[in-house]
Amino acid sequence: MTRFVIEADGASRGNPGHASYGAVVLHGETGEVVAERAAVLGHATNNFAEYNGLIAGLTAVSEIDPDAIVEVRMDSKLVVEQMSGRWKIKSPDMRALAMQARDILPFGNVTYTWIPREDNKHADALANEALDGHLAGGSGIIERP
DSSP states (O other), X not given: OOEEEEEEEEXXXXXXXEEEEEEEEEETTTOOEEEEEEEEEEEEOHHXXXXXXXXXXXXXXXXXXXXXXXXXXXXXXXXXXXXXXXXXXXXXXXHHHHHHHHTTSOTTSEEEEEOOGGGOHHHHHHHHHHHHHHHTTSOOEEEEO
């Protein structure tokens, strides 16, 4: 089975405010970047943006290998703890996003790890690149490859 690492992040300038997400998928053995996703979400909270970054990363992996083993690394303690089942999800909107994320890949194939913000710079840069591009008149969507 192929192993991947997802690093995902959300950004909200104001909370709520102009929001975006970024996600990078790395090959689990080589560390090679195999996919990048980022997009502007409009006016939203940071937590909403974080969950959308997670969903984008999981979706990118599912397009490559729907049976992959994945480690998700995020600097959002809330998302990591909620998706790991250690914290309750009180918000109905966040619960819906969590359920959407859980349905993308087989149960048990995804683990979650909290990382410090400084270790999540690639995903953060993608989120900001999308938001800056959108605010400058661009589409605010990044999808590589």
